Amino acid sequence: MSLIPKSHPRAKSLYIRERLVKGFDSGLVAKEGLMAHGRGETFDYLLGEKTSKHAQKAIQAAAFALVNATYPVISVNGNVAALCPREIVKLAKVTGAKIEVNLFYANEKRKKNIVKALRKAGAKEVLEINSKSSRRISGLDSARRVVDKNGIYKADVVVVPLEDGDRTIALKKAGKKIITFDLNPLSRTAKTADITIVDNVVRAINRLILECKSKKIRKTQFNNKKNLAACVLEIKKNLSRRMSHA
Ligand code: ATP
Numbered sequence: 001m002s003l004i005p006k007s008h009p010r011a012k013s014l015y016i017r018e019r020l021v022k023g024f025d026s027g028l029v030a031k032e033g034l035m036a037h038g039r040g041e042t043f044d045y046l047l048g049e050k051t052s053k054h055a056q057k058a059i060q061a062a063a064f065a066l067v068n069a070t071y072p073v074i075s076v077n078g079n080v081a082a083l084c085p086r087e088i089v090k091l092a093k094v095t096g097a098k099i100e101v102n103l104f105y106a107n108e109k110r111k112k113n114i115v116k117a118l119r120k121a122g123a124k125e126v127l128e129i130n131s132k133s134s135r136r137i138s139g140l141d142s143a144r145r146v147v148d149k150n151g152i153y154k155a156d157v158v159v160v161p162l163e164d165g166d167r168t169i170a171l172k173k174a175g176k177k178i179i180t181f182d183l184n185p186l187s188r189t190a191k192t193a194d195i196t197i198v199d200n201v202v203r204a205i206n207r208l209i210l211e212c213k214s215k216k217i218r219k220t221q222f223n224n225k226k227n228l229a230a231c232v233l234e235i236k237k238n239l240s241r242r243m244s245h246a
């Protein structure tokens with residue numbers, strides 16, 4: 001049971017933080033993952049902790065790319081497994097995507113825990129890179145360049161929520177279309193991806209699932225650079241608003 005009172009002004013953010021802490025205690029999340037979450041929280045705060053119209057636009061573009069992909073794959077790390085395992089399974093189901101556990105800080109035990117958590121959340125198949133299935137992508141040091149031959153290696157469209165910039169750049173160079181969830185519109189991942197959803201993955205993933213299920217899904221005009229610039233402007237506006245109320 002949570003000790004955070006519902007009336008707390010930051011309750012939602014604290015509930016999300018609690019999921020990360022639980023994920024750390026149960027061996028899903030790396031210490032570094034906790035800190036990466038902190039960076040995300042800062043941007044969430046500056047964005048007003050809501051889904052902006054720019055994020056919604058990116059979600060629509062992402063849904064179109066996913067449902068029209070030939071071989072879509074969703075990459076899952078510890079933070080994602082702790083935050084939204086059921087939603088990952090749902091997204092995979094509605095888009096026909098494979099799920100691959102792919103960790104920045106490689107660790108066998110943690111990988112197994114994440115696979116278990118995804119299975120518990122309903123996943124039938126989880127790719128988990130073993131000695132037989134591992135393939136290398138170029139442009140990264142040895143530990144971080146391994147992908148699964150039936151997963152990311154084969155994919156045309158890859159969803160990499162909360163991913164590191166080096167990784168994203170390497171995947172892009174390998175010719176993948178990249179969709180990411182990243183609260184920081186200035187990160188290298190945000191700038192490198194084809195479609196960046198600048199929103200908390202916890203909020204945005206449900207909207208993406210809905211869009212993918214929608215019968216009205218259609219191609220929309222989408223320019224990632226312009227969308228990121230609009231998100232930065234949103235932060236600027238929020239800051240000015242807060243300053244004038246201070
Ligand atoms: P980059 O390597 O892309 O330049 P970085 O080094 O600043 O980014 P990483 O730790 O490599 O950051 O990647 C994690 C990213 O995920 C950060 O940009 C962080 O803001 C973002 N993030 C953390 N938690 C969430 C969340 N719940 N939803 C969406 N994004 C998040």
Ligand code: MG
Binds near residue numbers: 163164166
């Ligand atoms: Mg990084």
